[in-house]
Amino acid sequence: MPFEKSVLVPLNADETFALITATVPEGLAAFVLGVAGKIITPEIRSSGSFADAVPAGPDADVMDRLIAFTGRNVLAGRTA
Numbered sequence: 152m153p154f155e156k157s158v159l160v161p162l163n164a165d166e167t168f169a170l171i172t173a174t175v176p177e178g179l180a181a182f183v184l185g186v187a188g189k190i191i192t193p194e195i196r197s198s199g200s201f202a203d204a205v206p207a208g209p210d211a212d213v214m215d216r217l218i219a220f221t222g223r224n225v226l227a228g229r230t231a
Contacts, residue, residue, distance in 0.1 A: 154175050154176075154177065154180060154212065154213075154214040155172065155173070155174045156172070156173060156175065156214055156218070157170055157171065157172040158170075158171050158172075158173075158223075159171075175214060177212075177213055177214075180213045180214045180217055181213045183217060184213060184216060184217040184220060187217065187220055187221065188220070191221065196222070201221050201222045202221075202222025202223070203222055204219060204220045204221075205219045205222060205224055205225070206219065207219035207220075207225050208225065211225065
């Protein structure tokens with residue numbers, strides 16, 4: 152089942168944001184999570200590119216686990 156996720160992305164320091172919505176196949180999200188686990192090292196996180204991983208929750212789907220692994224708060228963007 153594909154996932155549809157929306158992310159609010161800051162564009163500049165003036166608090167201008169873009170809302171990006173994407174549909175991602177579950178298999179692709181799982182593949183990217185596996186790759187991310189290998190390439191997002193503590194050194195990469197310390198560079199500021201990715202924050203520390205955050206909890207995704209016990210019922211998180213693979214896309215939410217990927218978002219949380221990259222240091223983004225999965226629950227912050229929930230509208231429903």
